[in-house]
Amino acid sequence: MSSHSEASHRILVVDDNPSIHRDFHRILAHSTSGLDALDAMESRLFGEQAPAPRSTAAPSFELDFASAGEEGVRYVRDAVSAGRPYALAFVDVRMPPGLDGVETTLRMWRESSDLQVVLCSAYSDYSWDELVRKLETSERLLILRKPFDTIEVRQMAHALCEKWELLRASQQRMHGLSLAVEERTRALAEANTRLLHAQKLEALGRMSAGLAHEVNNPLSFILSNLRHVVRGLESVPWTSESEELREDLREASRDALRGAERIARIVQDVRVFARVDEPPRERVDVREVLECAVRMAAEVLGPQPRVVRAFQDVPPVLASEHGLSQVFINLLVNAAHALRGRPQPFLRLGVLRRADGRVVVEVEDNGCGIAPENLGRLFEPFFTTKPAGMGTGLGLSICHGIVTRLGGDISVESTPGQGTTFRVMLPAAPQEG
Numbered sequence: 001m002s003s004h005s006e007a008s009h010r011i012l013v014v015d016d017n018p019s020i021h022r023d024f025h026r027i028l029a030h031s032t033s034g035l036d037a038l039d040a041m042e043s044r045l046f047g048e049q050a051p052a053p054r055s056t057a058a059p060s061f062e063l064d065f066a067s068a069g070e071e072g073v074r075y076v077r078d079a080v081s082a083g084r085p086y087a088l089a090f091v092d093v094r095m096p097p098g099l100d101g102v103e104t105t106l107r108m109w110r111e112s113s114d115l116q117v118v119l120c121s122a123y124s125d126y127s128w129d130e131l132v133r134k135l136e137t138s139e140r141l142l143i144l145r146k147p148f149d150t151i152e153v154r155q156m157a158h159a160l161c162e163k164w165e166l167l168r169a170s171q172q173r174m175h176g177l178s179l180a181v182e183e184r185t186r187a188l189a190e191a192n193t194r195l196l197h198a199q200k201l202e203a204l205g206r207m208s209a210g211l212a213h214e215v216n217n218p219l220s221f222i223l224s225n226l227r228h229v230v231r232g233l234e235s236v237p238w239t240s241e242s243e244e245l246r247e248d249l250r251e252a253s254r255d256a257l258r259g260a261e262r263i264a265r266i267v268q269d270v271r272v273f274a275r276v277d278e279p280p281r282e283r284v285d286v287r288e289v290l291e292c293a294v295r296m297a298a299e300v301l302g303p304q305p306r307v308v309r310a311f312q313d314v315p316p317v318l319a320s321e322h323g324l325s326q327v328f329i330n331l332l333v334n335a336a337h338a339l340r341g342r343p344q345p346f347l348r349l350g351v352l353r354r355a356d357g358r359v360v361v362e363v364e365d366n367g368c369g370i371a372p373e374n375l376g377r378l379f380e381p382f383f384t385t386k387p388a389g390m391g392t393g394l395g396l397s398i399c400h401g402i403v404t405r406l407g408g409d410i411s412v413e414s415t416p417g418q419g420t421t422f423r424v425m426l427p428a429a430p431q432e433g
Helices: 018-028 033-046 069-081 101-111 128-135 150-235 240-274 286-296 321-339 395-405
Strands: 009-014 061-066 088-092 116-121 141-145 282-284 306-311 317-319 346-353 359-365 409-415 419-426
Touching (some): 009 069, 009 150, 018 061, 018 150, 061 069, 069 088, 069 101, 088 101, 101 128, 128 141, 141 150, 282 286, 286 321, 286 359, 317 321, 321 346, 321 419, 395 419
Parallel strands (some): 009 061, 009 088, 088 116, 116 141, 306 346
Antiparallel strands (some): 282 317, 346 359, 359 419, 409 419
16 A cells, blocks of 8 residues: 655555554655644744744655565565665564564665664564664664654654655765766876876987987988998999909998988987977868878878778868878878788778867778777887888877877777777867958
């Protein structure tokens, strides 16, 4: 049997005596006129102004009744599953032959930890200390001796239901605060990671700049002498007996020259990576720069990949045209390497505008992909997954430096065997006034 109101609190009565069920229904399912009388009595007793009468439409209680402890536990479980938990339970201590009130309370609390409980008994089955020891709490527990008074039951019902509602509101607030703290902590951790990465790059850049400067002077001397030797080998007269030596010297000189020139390119990359000055900025159409980069990388891309363009109408960005071109060419060359040997190679170039106003350039391929353990290190200086001699490991770190100095960001998503997508996000240029 139950009585329901949309704004009601749910109360469960667990008692093996049907007459007790009728008593609780009479006391709690009726109108609030008795509470108005109680308010008037309290105001006269304490000499205070009586509060305004309660509306007859004020929230009442929805009552459910169980005749045994096991049934009461099931009611609580079903109510929680339905998302309509009970606020309060009146539980008889003696309910033979099943669970007594103490064990019933313990099991109900396992289903609904916030449930307020009033243990009802006409006998001194347990002392208060024994109840607290068995139930391990006194915060959600009251004792009501039978026979009980109507006003006492109503007071308990209203006070404990209000306490239950305040407790749930507090828990929801705490849950919201916990989520906010977790989000803030995550954001701070990400910001700290970015700061440490920036500091690491700055320190490494300064060191690299110093090393590049120290290496560049002797390297220039070596290159100059090697080129002189190669030219000299062509002009010196050789006898037929020394022709074999001549070829060996010529080959060795050329190999040394190629090695020195590769070192020179590495030094140049290091100097670009170490550049800490602010790049020049101008209004740049990223679509034009991307198309130009495609033409410049055409030899590396070759005729095989199917290139698809998805260009939206986007505003210009405030950037360095040369710097952006270097970024796009690097990404296209990396995509070309990832597509080698792949069936039906595919390259998608996208230009779009995000809701926050930033312009995004995407370079997507269906190549070999990048292993998850390497994704977090792609923008580290000197890190590369290419075979020895295929790269310096500075390309993507240079791209990262150029983009971030322009106030943008670069990210990557990849799945091994399926492909990779690089996204370059840049702030749009302010409108010309």
